[in-house]
Amino acid sequence: MTRIGRRFEDLRKAGRTGFVAYITAGDPDLNTTHRVVLELDRQGVDVLELGVPFSDPLADGPVIQEASQRALVAGATLEGVLSMVADVRAETEIPIVLFTYYNPIHRYGVERFVKRAADVGVDGVLMLDLPPEEGGDYIARMNEHGLDTIFLVTPTTRDDRMKLIASHTKGFVYYVSRTGVTGERDSLADEIQSKVSAICQYTDMPIAVGFGISTPEHVSEIAQYADAVVVGSAIVRRIGEYQRDADLVAKVGVFVGSLIGPLREGV
Amino acid sequence: MTVTDLPDARGHFGPYGGQYVPETLMALLEDLEAAYREAKRDPEFWAELDRYLGEYVGRPTPLYFAERLTEELGGPKIYLKREDLAHTGAHKINHAMGQILLANRMGKTRIIAETGAGQHGVATATVAAMFGLKCEIYMGVEDMERQALNVFRMRLLGAKVTGVHSGSKTLKDAINEAIRDWVTNVEDTFYIFGSVLGPHPYPMIVRDFQRVIGVEARAQILEREGQLPDVLVACVGGGSNSIGLFHAFLDDANVQMIGVEAGGHGIASGEHAARFNGGDLGVLHGARIYVLQDDDGQIALTHSVSAGLDYSGVGPEHCYLRDMARTAYTYATDEEALSAFELLSHTEGIIPALESSHAIAHVCKLASEMSREQIVVVNLSGRGDKDVQQAARFIEGVR
Numbered sequence: 001m002t003r004i005g006r007r008f009e010d011l012r013k014a015g016r017t018g019f020v021a022y023i024t025a026g027d028p029d030l031n032t033t034h035r036v037v038l039e040l041d042r043q044g045v046d047v048l049e050l051g052v053p054f055s056d057p058l059a060d061g062p063v064i065q066e067a068s069q070r071a072l073v074a075g076a077t078l079e080g081v082l083s084m085v086a087d088v089r090a091e092t093e094i095p096i097v098l099f100t101y102y103n104p105i106h107r108y109g110v111e112r113f114v115k116r117a118a119d120v121g122v123d124g125v126l127m128l129d130l131p132p133e134e135g136g137d138y139i140a141r142m143n144e145h146g147l148d149t150i151f152l153v154t155p156t157t158r159d160d161r162m163k164l165i166a167s168h169t170k171g172f173v174y175y176v177s178r179t180g181v182t183g184e185r186d187s188l189a190d191e192i193q194s195k196v197s198a199i200c201q202y203t204d205m206p207i208a209v210g211f212g213i214s215t216p217e218h219v220s221e222i223a224q225y226a227d228a229v230v231v232g233s234a235i236v237r238r239i240g241e242y243q244r245d246a247d248l249v250a251k252v253g254v255f256v257g258s259l260i261g262p263l264r265e266g267v
Numbered sequence: 268m269t270v271t272d273l274p275d276a277r278g279h280f281g282p283y284g285g286q287y288v289p290e291t292l293m294a295l296l297e298d299l300e301a302a303y304r305e306a307k308r309d310p311e312f313w314a315e316l317d318r319y320l321g322e323y324v325g326r327p328t329p330l331y332f333a334e335r336l337t338e339e340l341g342g343p344k345i346y347l348k349r350e351d352l353a354h355t356g357a358h359k360i361n362h363a364m365g366q367i368l369l370a371n372r373m374g375k376t377r378i379i380a381e382t383g384a385g386q387h388g389v390a391t392a393t394v395a396a397m398f399g400l401k402c403e404i405y406m407g408v409e410d411m412e413r414q415a416l417n418v419f420r421m422r423l424l425g426a427k428v429t430g431v432h433s434g435s436k437t438l439k440d441a442i443n444e445a446i447r448d449w450v451t452n453v454e455d456t457f458y459i460f461g462s463v464l465g466p467h468p469y470p471m472i473v474r475d476f477q478r479v480i481g482v483e484a485r486a487q488i489l490e491r492e493g494q495l496p497d498v499l500v501a502c503v504g505g506g507s508n509s510i511g512l513f514h515a516f517l518d519d520a521n522v523q524m525i526g527v528e529a530g531g532h533g534i535a536s537g538e539h540a541a542r543f544n545g546g547d548l549g550v551l552h553g554a555r556i557y558v559l560q561d562d563d564g565q566i567a568l569t570h571s572v573s574a575g576l577d578y579s580g581v582g583p584e585h586c587y588l589r590d591m592a593r594t595a596y597t598y599a600t601d602e603e604a605l606s607a608f609e610l611l612s613h614t615e616g617i618i619p620a621l622e623s624s625h626a627i628a629h630v631c632k633l634a635s636e637m638s639r640e641q642i643v644v645v646n647l648s649g650r651g652d653k654d655v656q657q658a659a660r661f662i663e664g665v666r
Contacts, residue, residue, distance in 0.1 A: 055434065055565040056551070058443040059289040059450065065433060077563040102287055103550045107564030129287045129550070133277065156294040156453055165290075179291050180451035 002123040003095035004171040008206045017223040018046035022232030024067035026076025028243040039253040041094040052100035061183030063233040089121030097124040114141040124148030124171040132168040166203035185212035220262040278467020284583035286466040300468040330487035335614040342634030343641035357649030359390035365476030367394040370457035378402045380459045381445040383438035384575030385417025387461030392426035402426040405444040407437040410574045435568040438578045462505025463582035466553030477511030501646035502625040506582035508648035527629045529571030530598035540569035541598040542581040551580040572601035573621035599628035620649030
């Protein structure tokens, strides 16, 4: 079992909903990302999703597109992100998921990537544009190295695919709560609860819900029926806004703390 | 199984193609494929398409013997497949018409598309106007500037043209943005894809609708010359006009096929869009294909004088046919394409699109290696009216 599995086990025992934070690695630079990761750990983030910057992030809205662009301009590479994880792993046991498009991995070599990810202390990988049908080799390597393969379920996913996805998912299932790209929204999508219970029929894995979750109120609501809540763009936008501030790390910490608050008040 | 039976059930051409997309799109692609397979079996679908191709698009397009160009080059007989004479001035209307009939069958009410040179955008806006459907076209702002005439045409046809400011501000970024729209508006929107690119089933669908080019050309050359051509030449951006010409000849073992990519400022300059001359296997826009990329798997920026060829990837079927040595690929530089642009205008009174000028440029090179008895068919995939301002600027610049 990876750190992800152990963390969800702890959460289950404690009767708490988990908090998953997404940030784009290398935005504004990898040193800052390193410090943000430690701060997020201190704030009580349960799972960290680390986005690998890509030139053509077609599933992302403007906030994460711009973060990826800033990271690439600052020189972030897949190898750089992996090395940063190696460094940060010496200081924290926070579960880490790499959130990535497939091409950088394809280019690096799937086998080489999985081995290196396992070595540096990555716990799971979420490959945005690699459905299980195309990911046979990737899934096999990940299993071999004991890493979690996290797949997405979306509002358009039908039951037959849900079954297929559930059978390949390890760590947790990520339910994308709305159609569309990543980004903050004013209100939550409909039918999240019914879809989450539908997924439960196919798997015992924890279910994390993300996409469009931006406020402490959203977090409280989702916490009523999901095992974990994912927030990305709302955090990434603030990293973008604070990038010239000397206290960027502290400010991001305060914001993430405010999102986690509702989960600690005995939901 | 022969090469013409591909793709396989999961959309693969050998190791190429497939469906590398975010999960939200998987169900949409499944629906699209099911709708297409049903339409494909339905004679009424093809009868309706044929009627529109005949009465609206103006097919069959002529196969024209370019006598003065042939004389000028002193080599093989050169025939031009006149896709420039199709309605809207390029071959893109063939797959736009096919796809909008599919959209109608699926009950979709909103059409989106990406465009590079603007020809696919114009074709899509045209068929959307014809069927009274709402239409939004995504176009990189750099392309909007160099293809201003087509932007005006699309707007005149009632389409909303949305400029894309991200990345290189060209075709690949327009595709990203169109996919983002599609992933958001899954219920009512049909994405009319502009080339033999993207996730399965698009490379298959677009090819099947473009195949008419080669089917016609094959019958026309047999009637005219009583024999098949020795060589087919077409430019290759994503690869729709070239696969359209090639496909009906794939089983004709003696017909050689050459695709011409955009050499830009030359391969050594790094400023080009010749994926087979500097690209590697990668995954872009839903398919495993040859891609121009850096060592870290970031998609490279491309350059071509021709917006329609200025793209980092090339369709999966081309990758496969090249591996099988059934087709071959070369490139022409900006300068060579511009010379060919002028040459065809002077010798034949036909102003070719800058995209098609790349194919003509390669014919100029081939001519000296071939005999007068041999026959070349070139796909004149589009007309050059849209390019005259751009070309004037470059030609002045070069001299």
